Amino acid sequence: MERRCWRAPSKARGDGIVQAATFDKGGKGIFKQLLLIQERYLAPLEGLWGKLLPMTTLFFFMTFINAILDSTKDTLVVTAFGGAEQLIFLTVYAALPCSVLFLMLYSKMANRLRSGPLFYATMLPFVGFFALFGAVLFPFQEMLHPSAESWINAIPKGLEGGVAMIQHWTYTLFYVFSELWGDVVLSLLFWGLANETTNVEEARVIYPLFGIGANFAQASAGRLLRWLADHVKAGTTASDADAWALQVKILMTVVVGCSICIGILHQYIRNRAVRTGQAVVAMKPKKKKKLSLKESVEAIISSKEILCLATIAIAQGLAQILFEVTWKGQIRMLYPSPARYSAFMGDVATASGIFTFITMFAAPVLFRTLGWSGTAQITPQVMIMGGWVFFLSSMWALHSGFLHAQGILGPMVTCGAVLFVFGKAAKYSLSKPAEEMVYIGLDEEKRTKGKAAVDVVGSQFGKSSGSLFQQGLLLGLGTLSKALPVLMLSHSAVIVFWIMAIDVLAHHQGHMLSFDEEEVDTDDLACDLKEHGGNPGTASA
Incomplete structure (x- = not known):
């Protein structure tokens, strides 16, 4: 079966289309010119719709669940634990240990299971827990949560979050499973499937467009959350607590239902890949050497690409926790x-979904005009500038005595929301597609276990490191508000390392990641990857 590789359009062809699309003085042929422009934009998707639509729908369901879980876990923890500052205890003492445990179990399962059963074995614990939480753990929380008044009186100031984590242990479990959903299901399982069933020449076209699913998912989840908050209690005599309990039960039912759709779609995508001859070697049954956990770690850390991707994941996690703890604390004061x-x-x-829609259409153009490195650096560059605006405004409000004033707190929360929304949108449309393009050129060991280490442990290690740092500030100063200058400088410093890691990746992998038609021989980009140890896969002629 002949393999089809992507070829860059010649400049003559591109110039001809641009000239044909130029509006004449008489304004004639506008419809024809629009059709030519549309043809040029959609031409790269020819033959890829059968892959793009199912993968985008799968991404929709995964992101839809992730948006629901993100909002729900923050609501549960921040309002029950007494503030966003207590998130640092959950990140260090719950999420990080569980992510390491998951990596060990995943590595063992990866040695024993093919990628299909491995997907379902990884998904099942998540679905089971969320069903249990909605049906049993949350409705009976008062019976399950012990009293902690004597503990709180006996511990030093600043350690209340540790007690709250134990007292509200069902919320702690929910937080851990929700955190790991984004790292395991959304990052590891989805993009692992995408890398298994997509050639490198197809990835540059369809990877940025997966943001379509994220766009509608975030907007839909946002509207669902708002609708439930406005209508669950309306017209009833239920208390706020009872209305919130019903809302959580509805949300968990939605999560389980969407998880079933994910399983069905996953099976369809894999069957189609095998049926059309587009399954890569990793999906085909074969005997492979089973590496121990130690051997896997040694193989992974010897790769410059994995180390750079791990640095990016850790920096992202650090920057995220340094910003979000302060911002979510302000949200709790406001709501x-x-x-x-x-x-x-x-x-x-909802705002994240709308902005993702914009960046989704801009992404292919950005990859063509700015290249891989330039596009990958947009997110950290905007985050570092936005971080300065947010932290400086927070410091001004604190020192001016306006931090708790509604007229000042509202705009500050909105400023943080803008930065948060951009980070979410850029992650789905720019950062993640850019990172995943690197994995396509790596061998199977690095694409499975290496990716698991980066996406799950790397991200949680970054968040935990930031949490430990903030815990030290909390113990020393009593409140994180007094540490805003330190947080701002630390936030900027870790993003600098993020940018440096992108530069190193571009230096070592530039010949495979560049989309500059003048500088790169694109006659057979997939073949170039294979010569360097990659596995771009096959496509039907």
Whole structure:
């Protein structure tokens, strides 16, 4: 079966289309010119719709669940634990240990299971827990949560979050599973499937467009959260607590239902890849050497690409936790009740979906004009500038005595929301597609276990490191508000390392990641990857 490789359009062909699309003085032929422009934009997708649509729908369901879980876990923890500052205890003492445990189990399962069963074995614990949480753990929380008044009186100031984590242990478990959903299901499983079933020449076209699914998912989840917050209690005599309990039960039912759709879509995508002859070697049954965990770690850390990707993941996690703890603390001051907090996070999710829609269409153009490195650096560059604006405005409000004033707190929360929305949108449309293009050129060991280490442990290690740092500030200063200058400088410093890692990747992999038609021989980009140890896969003629 002949393999089809992507070829860059010649300049003569491109110039001809541009000239044909030029509006004549008489304004004639506008419809024809628009058709030519549309043909040029959609031409790269010819033959890829059968792959793009199912993968985008799969990404929709995964992102839809992730948006619901993100908002719900923050609402549960921040309002029950007494503030966003307690998130640092959950990140260090719950999420990080569980991510390391997951990596060990995943590595063992990867040695025993093919990628299909491995997908379902990884998904099943998540679906089972969220079903259990909605049906048992949350409705009976008062019976399950012990009293902790004696503990709180006996511990030093600043350690209340550790006690709250133990007291509200069901919320702690929910936080851990919700955190790992984004790292395991959304990053590891989805992009692992995409890398297995997509050639490198196809990836540059369809990877940025997966943001379509993320766009509608975030907007839909945001509208669902807002609708539930506005209508669950309306017309009833239920208390706020009862209305919130019903809302959580509905959300968990939606999560389980969408998870079933994910399983069905995954099976369809794999069957189609095998049926059309587009399955890569990693999907075909074969005997492979089973590496121990130690051997896997040694193989992974010897790769410059994996080390750079791990640096990016750690820097992203650090920057995220340094910013979000302060921002979510301000949200709680503005919206103290769970229902209002959840409604606001729903609005943020909707805004993320709208902005993802914009960046999704800009992404292919950015990759062509700025190249891989330039596009990958957009996110950290904007985050570092936006971080300065957010932290400086917070410091001004604190020292001016306006931090708790509604007229000042509202704009500050909105400023943080803008930065958060951009980060979410850029992650789905720019950062993640750019990172995943690197994995396509790596061998199977690095694409499975290496990716698991980066996406799951790397991200949680970054968040945990930031949490430990903030915990030290909390113990020393009593409140993170007094540490805003340190947080701002630390936030900027870790993003600098993020940018440096992108530069190193571009230096070592520039010949495979560049989309500059003048400088790169694109006659057979997939063949070039294979010569360097990659596995671009096959496509039907």
